[in-house]
Amino acid sequence: MTQEKMNFIDRELQELKDEGLYKDIKTLEGAQGAWVQIKGEKVLNFCSNNYLGFAADSRIKEATKKAIDKYGVGPGAVRTIAGTMTIHKELEEELARFKGVEATLVLQSGFMANLAAIPALADKGDTIISDELNHASIIDGSRLSRANKKVYPHNDMEGLEKVLKETPEGKKLIITDGVFSMDGDIAPLPGIVELAEKYGAMTFVDDAHGEGVVGRDGRGIVDHFNLHGRVDVEVGTFSKALGVMGGVIAGSKKLVEYLVQKARPFTFSSALTVPDTAATLEAVRILSESGELVEKLWDNARYFQEGIKEIGLDTGVTETPITPVMIGEAHQAAEFSKKLLEEKIFAQSIGFPLVPRGKARIRVMISATHSKSDLDFALDKFRKIGKELKLV
Numbered sequence: 309m310t311q312e313k314m315n316f317i318d319r320e321l322q323e324l325k326d327e328g329l330y331k332d333i334k335t336l337e338g339a340q341g342a343w344v345q346i347k348g349e350k351v352l353n354f355c356s357n358n359y360l361g362f363a364a365d366s367r368i369k370e371a372t373k374k375a376i377d378k379y380g381v382g383p384g385a386v387r388t389i390a391g392t393m394t395i396h397k398e399l400e401e402e403l404a405r406f407k408g409v410e411a412t413l414v415l416q417s418g419f420m421a422n423l424a425a426i427p428a429l430a431d432k433g434d435t436i437i438s439d440e441l442n443h444a445s446i447i448d449g450s451r452l453s454r455a456n457k458k459v460y461p462h463n464d465m466e467g468l469e470k471v472l473k474e475t476p477e478g479k480k481l482i483i484t485d486g487v488f489s490m491d492g493d494i495a496p497l498p499g500i501v502e503l504a505e506k507y508g509a510m511t512f513v514d515d516a517h518g519e520g521v522v523g524r525d526g527r528g529i530v531d532h533f534n535l536h537g538r539v540d541v542e543v544g545t546f547s548k549a550l551g552v553m554g555g556v557i558a559g560s561k562k563l564v565e566y567l568v569q570k571a572r573p574f575t576f577s578s579a580l581t582v583p584d585t586a587a588t589l590e591a592v593r594i595l596s597e598s599g600e601l602v603e604k605l606w607d608n609a610r611y612f613q614e615g616i617k618e619i620g621l622d623t624g625v626t627e628t629p630i631t632p633v634m635i636g637e638a639h640q641a642a643e644f645s646k647k648l649l650e651e652k653i654f655a656q657s658i659g660f661p662l663v664p665r666g667k668a669r670i671r672v673m674i675s676a677t678h679s680k681s682d683l684d685f686a687l688d689k690f691r692k693i694g695k696e697l698k699l700v
């Protein structure tokens with residue numbers, strides 16, 4: 309008998325395929341790195357957020373194995389019931405030192421950190437004021453909060469002020485990504501902080517793509533703009549430059565004390581696992597000691613972006629190692645990506661609805677693990693395919 313009640317799934321999946329939005333996920337036969345193996349072939353990896361190579365760093369693997377020997381793997385339960393492990397405390401203290409804040413709270417992912425922090429800070433009758441390009445986890449966290457939502461045009465301070473003026477009584481929470489993941493541009497945080505101070509709004513920045521990348525030795529966007537003490541809430545992830553998995557909320561001691569009591573993903577979902585915690589702790593320690601890998605990342609990014617421009621292709625408005633190579637129409641970007649893979653380069657095409665129509669691109673994620681010869685190899689192929697597709 310057919311399960312008619314489930315037929316909507318076939319319809320919806322077919323719709324995604326018809327629109328070219330169906331996601332086909334590649335299987336990687338090994339660790340993350342400059343090169344990865346797909347279907348037995350080594351391909352140059354431009355698809356990961358493993359900015360500094362920490363996802364398979366030998367020092368981090370060693371530290372993690374030691375921690376497993378001492379603490380096991382699982383946290384037992386939520387921390388409010390099973391207790392906090394010493395290693396969670398160590399990570400929270402190390403992150404607070406690194407970011408220059410009073411306190412931090414570690415969550416299971418960056419996505420979860422937003423679901424934890426936003427509903428705890430804004431409720432019915434309050435207003436969340438959000439950049440139009442903010443990450444999905446900010447949008448979902450805002451929905452969970454039941455607060456009013458207002459969106460301002462991307463990075464537009466006049467637009468933000470207009471919204472602030474129109475916002476009624478109640479708490480106001482301005483939320484922005486620190487670095488925007490599709491274009492690589494940086495939020496104008498000094499302007500946001502000034503407006504927030506003028507209108508009595510709280511400030512909240514999600515620094516997922518900024519940690520380990522911008523600021524002194526990768527200390528993040530607040531450090532980049534020297535705004536220590538003037539941003540109320542910082543959210544971060546361990547899954548990008550730190551190479552692992554997990555999330556963090558950073559701010560004042562009072563903020564963290566409050567979130568421990570109130571944030572539902574903290575009180576109703578178990579703590580970060582021991583391996584994730586230990587690996588992240590070692591990653592932060594390495595970064596605290598040396599900015600060498602961060603420098604290498606930026607060197608690589610500058611080198612590749614210059615090379616792409618010399619070919620005659622455009623890298624959009626990026627200010628970071630996120631490198632969009634602008635193509636135009638979605639089908640052409642998809643064709644470009646397919647040809648790149650034939651040439652042993654793994655780089656995703658990104659089209660509508662992730663970016664506006666006509667602004668499809670190849671999104672190249674540069675890493676400190678790439679060598680100059682890797683980048684030269686890639687530039688050569690970008691030139692070749694650009695010519696084939698008559699883009700240059």
Ligand SMILES: *Cc1c(COP(=O)(O)O)cnc(C)c1O
Nearest residue numbers: 417418419443445514516545547
């Ligand atoms: C990647 C990302 C997240 C999600 O982080 P995870 O730790 O992978 O869940 C959240 N916010 C922003 C802005 C991101 O770029």
